[in-house]
Amino acid sequence: MIDFFIHRPIFASAIAIIMTLAGGICYFLLPISQFPDVTPPQIVVAANYPGASAQVVADTVTTPLEQQINGVPGMLYMTSTSSNDGSSRIIISFEVGYPIDAAALDVQNRVSQAASSLPALVNQTGVTIAKQIPNFTVLVSLDSPDNSVDFASVSNYAYLQILDPLKRLPGVGDVQLFGERRYSMRVWLDPDRMANLGITAVDVQNVIAEQNIQVAGGKIGQSPAPAGTPFEMQINALGRLSDPAQFGDIVLRADQTTGATTRLRDVARIELGALLYSSSVTFNGKESVVLAVFQAPGSNALDLQSRVQAKMDELSQRFPAGIAYHMFYDTTRFVSAAMTDVVFTLLEALVLVVAVVFIFLQSLRTTIIPTIAIPVSLIATLVVMYLFGFSLNMLSLLGMVLAIGLVVDDAIVVVENVERQLEAGLPPLAATRKAMQEVTGPIIATTAVLLAVFVPVAFIPGVAGSLYNQFALTVAISVAFSAFNSLTLSPALSAAFLRYRGESRFALFRWFNTGFHALSHGYARSIARLVRWRWGLFALFLLAIGSTYALWQRTPSTFLPVEDQGYFFVVIQLPDGASLERTETVARRSEEILRGTAGVDFVGSVVGFNFLSFAAQSNSAVQFAVLKPWDERPPEQGASALREAVQPQLLQIPDALVLAFDPPSIQGLGATGGFEFQVEDLAGRSAEALNDATQALIAEARKQPEINPYQLFSTFSTSSPQFDYDLDRDKAKLLGLSLPDIFNTLQIYFGSLYVNDFNLFGRTFRVTLQADQGARASATDLSRLYVRNTRGEMVPLNTLGSFRPTVGPETITHYNNYPSALINGAAAPGFSSSQAVAAMERVARTTLPRDYTFEWTGITYQEIRAGSIAALVFALALVFCFLILAAQYESWSMPFMVLLSVPLALLGALSALWLRGMQIDVYSQIGFVMLVGLAAKNAILIVEFARRRREEGLDVVAAAAEAARLRLRPILMTAFAFILGVLPLMYARGAGAASRQSIGTTVFGGMLVATVLTLIFVPVFYAVIEQWREGLSSKPVGQRREPEAAE
Structure with missing residues (x-):
């Protein structure tokens, strides 16, 4: 066969050109990403129980859902967070490669089975199921640079005009608003006026539900109708109200004798306010609303970012005067820059390889033959990559960079051996045939060995297997094409173009040859x-x-190296129960420090949000320190170096724990860099016992040299100040009171209650009841709240029970159905993540009480799974290499x-x-x-x-x-x-x-x-x-x- 190509150089060249053209076409069809699809598919189940405590949410919402979801096919692990803001969030992680649509359907079916066990209000607000990676991919802020538009209008513009278009983009898993002030018809109740008039909060709830109602009015003249009826005319029953004045006119009580009426405005202040006031966002110190874009599993982050950017550019053309947007957090910026750098690295490697070949072969004509093998082999590889569904990512491009030195090898062997035969006096055709007789066996052998090494590696499961996969197959495919070229194109070109050159005319080359001969x-x-x-x-x-x-x-080991991704996180934690105002003060101080740090471009802050548990907490905040582009920063201003430099200043901020973290190596595997460690209570003891065990473990772990003591902490705490309402149930029944009325009154006044809806700007918004701010500022306000008994008497709540001060958790977390506490940490400088993992496990085994255990999650879970895989990969490579050689040489x-x-x-x-x-x-x-x-x-x-x-x-x-x-x-x-x-x-x-x-x-x-x-x-x-x-x-x-x- 080789003789065929030696005598048909045009045929061999045509094949190479076809391969190159096909690869060039596939280059424009291949998607671009940072990694292959290595993130475990994740489903997020979210529900809300307005006004409920974290414990109530955990007991009545999260646990019933978890019990049904647990064991769904393909599940790796499940985490959940129940918060004092009434939210429940469950994240189910599946095996890498598990079909996300099938996973979502399975979860949906299980959630439906749990619906009957959930509170009616939870079913009313809805349980959502989303296919998303639970990390921000892009954050878009919206504000009024000249302050000409009030913030509520800016926020609602984002909700009305931007949120839905972004959600419809391909690749978007979800879009959430942070710091928003979405409209709500707020009915701020005055309990003193209500008590004087003998009206209860439940009365107001029922009257609004009765009078703010949408009904179908029917038609006049609708068939069947009398003969000769000329028209059908629609009747509009204007039952649903739309503005504060209309709600203020709602009649709470009417005296049929005197005609006197008591209206809602007599006992409440009604305004078009905001649904939530629990968080705030700033961008470079300016109040903003942020749209957080989450990536759908299996989608391409770079494509997603470009679509979001294009859509925002399009939408911004219609922005009212005084509103602007900034895409201040973009995880794909790192991917784009890294891919560009890898391409430049590939070109640099190409130049160096060609230079080495030329020095040894000392002829442009001779050098060009192995040089041609590089683009032909690499570009042809793109065809197979496209057919296999690969992407151009860090792994596949690194494979190509390393393959440059491999694909040229076989052609070098051919050309060098042909030249040696020419020096022996053989004519070109004979020299090529003899050379190929000698090198065909070694070329096939070496190719078989390389394929034996890489191909089995490509079929290893899990995240580590996915990382190996595309690198291994990219190298294997390029080597296979290289071998094909060396047996077809290289001998054909050698026979056509190589001639005996004699001794070199350049003295430098002659000295080189003489020295090499000796x-x-x-x-x-x-x-x-x-x-x-x-x-x-x-x-x-x-x-x-x-x-x-x-x-x-x-040599220490880790899963993935810490990269300079162009930003780092700052997590702020104040004492339990700290108000949003106090947290905002600390956040402003931290932002000043970050913005004053060389290399930091801008800073975004989300206050009232726990970034690690993804729950609303007034004493928590997260900041994103986005750095200047890599080419504008010297090497000493790398992300990790800046994070370490700024950390001592952040620790000096009083009344708060402020810690800086690197981002996760792979988006979707953890909230931050470092490790994630779950302490589990197998016996279901109290949250206080779990907290004690967790804090004891942290205290001991901070003494270990392998662990960074400043970055080891847990946001789980049971010290949040709370009140228990000790209701005397016997007394309440003796007085003829309804227990649901008592508890609803508490919820309405101190929490809030979603009654029904109203329409505005073509959308539906909520009507929300709550006591005015002055009536819920202290525990003594309980005496101002009344309920009505069956005899029509008004009974104050403080005669039925009292508020007892206590402490409890702000959030309750579960891991695989067990009550758990998440510990975040990182290795100390000079130690690897594997050493930190071993230290944590060593301390946990000696510190945790009986019936407590631990599990790893996120990136650390994958690192531990990959530990045994690495040894397996190497063993497989040796075994397959040995067997291929044994078979070839018998x-x-x-x-x-x-x-x-x-x-x-x-x-x-x-x-x-x-x-x-x-x-x-x-x-x-x-x-x-x-x-x-x-x-x-x-x-x-x-x-x-x-x-x-x-x-x-x-x-x-x-x-x-x-x-x-x-x-x-x-x-x-x-x-x-x-x-x-x-x-x-x-x-x-x-x-x-x-x-x-x-x-x-x-x-x-x-x-x-x-x-x-x-x-x-x-x-x-x-x-x-x-x-x-x-x-x-x-x-x-x-x-x-x-x-x-x-x-």
Whole structure:
């Protein structure tokens, strides 16, 4: 077949052009993303019980829903938060790759089964089910720069004109408003006037429900109608009210004797107010409303951001004067910058590889043949990537960067061997045929080994498997195309264009060639001496293996490196029960510090929101410190460096705990960087007991050197000041009172009550009852509240019970149905996440009481799962590599000779990581797997040629020396092409630099050491093992011939 292409260069070129054109088309069809689809699909179930405490929400809403949802097919784990604002939020995480639509349908069915167990008010407000990644993808703020538009109007403009268009965009899981003041008809009750007039809060509720009602009026003349009826006319019953004046005219009581009436405005202040006043948002110090855009699982974040940007640009054309928007938080900014940097890295690697090839081949005509293999192989790879549903992401592009040094290898081997035959005096066609007879076997062998290494890796499940998948297959596909090109295009072009060049005309090249000729012959002569020193070499090899193991044990590990994503978080926590006003004061101080920090571009704050539990809390806030673009910041202003620099100042803020965090490495796996640790109460004891166990664990864990004490904390607390209303139920019944009326009165006055709806601007808004602010400011206001008994008497609530001060949780969290407390933390400087995880587990086992346990969640859960997978991946790579070699050579000893080079590569990789102070992560683990194939590839070139020379009759040692001499040039050429090709990865800067440095350092060190030591150990081990094998089989030894004679 190869002869066919040698004689048909146009045919071979046409195939390469077709492959390139098809790949070019697929380039524009491939989506772009940071990672493959690695985030576990997540379903969010949300409900609201207005006025209920966290405990009531947990008992009556969250627990019934959890009991039904638990065990839904594909579920990994489930977390829930029940809050004092009446909200319930359950997040169900599924296995990576589980169909999200099927998951949503299963959850929907289970929620429907729980509906009958939920309070009527919860069913009235609705239980929502959303397919979304529970992390913000984009935050859009809306404000009035010149203050010409009041904030309520700005907020409602966002709700009426922006929210729904954004929700309709493809890829959007949900859009939520923060700091909003959505309209509500607020009926602010005056309990003193009501008591004087003998009117109760329940009376007002019932009257509004009765008089604010929409009914169908029917038609005049509707069929069947009398003959001759000329028209049908609609009757509009104007039952639903629409403005404060109409609500104020509602008749609460009418005296039929005197005609006197008591109207709603006589006992209440009615205004078009806001539904919620529990949070506030600022952007660079200015009050704003924020639209938080959540990504739908399986969608592309970059596409989502571009759609949101385009839609906001479109909508902004219709903004009223005085309103503007800012997209101040954009997680895809990092992705775009990182992808751009990777493309530049790819181009830099391409230039370096071509330069190395030219130095060794010393001819533009010769250099262009292996150079052509690079774009053809890489661009053709895009076709298969498109067919497999891949994306252009960090992993696949890093695979292409590393593949540059691989796809050129086979073409280099072909061209170098053809030139060697031309130097021997053969004409081009004959030289190409003879060269291909010698190198076809090694090319197929090395390709098979690389495919054996990478293809099995692609089918590992889970998040780690998804990360390996696209990298592994991208490299495997490009290597396969490279092998195809080296067996078709490269020999065709070699036969057509290569000619014997004679000695180079450039003195520099002549000196290089003379020196290399002397080096190769000296190297060949040294092999015989090294064989005699085999036991010394064997001892050195064992020392190398021992050193590799020692470095493996000493090098810290993590799941993913911490990247400079262009922003960091600040979480603010005040004492339990602190008012929104106090939290806003602390947030302003923190914002001043952040905005005064060099490298920070702008700051957004959401006050009254617990970012870690995603619940409304008056004593919590979160801030987003968005940094200047990467090219505008020096290296010392990286995100982590700025976070560490600003942390001491934030800790000086009085009356609050203010902590800065890196963002999560993968959006959707945790709220912040670091680890997430769940303490679980298996026996269902009190929240106070859970809090005590959690705080004891945190106190002990802060003493561990592996854990950063300043970033270890939990927002779970049971110290929130509360009141228990101790109702004397016997007394209430003796006085003829209705218990539901008593509790509804409490809810209406101190909480709020959603009665029904009204229409405004073509939308439906809520009518809300609540006591005016002066009537619910202290516990003594209980004496101003009355209920009516069956005899029509007004009974004050303070005669039926009293408020008893107590403390309790602001939020109640569950993990996999158990009461739990989330602990957030991070490794101390100089320690890895794996060491911090081990320290937390060690402390938990000795500190937690009986019937308490712990589980990991978020990114740490995936890191622990991936720990065992890494060893499996490496073992699979070795096993498949061994089996492929054994099958190809029909020998069990040959694969051992080849794979003995693998520990040498690992020694180099681990040494490089250790010297640079880096950790073992997913990227370096991918590099380890890649080194199995790379190290084996160089060894195969030596062993294959030695085997051929042995079959031709050379002595074992002479065959090994001859093979080493002949293969030295292509091995060094391909090795240095690869090594220099990864230099841009080693010294990467900007967005995504940590991942590029990790994999670049790993393969650089591994390939450098493996190349040097393989050239020493592999020929010697081949000779020793082959002598031992032939001795066992009594095979006659061929005639000895000195390596220098074989030119």
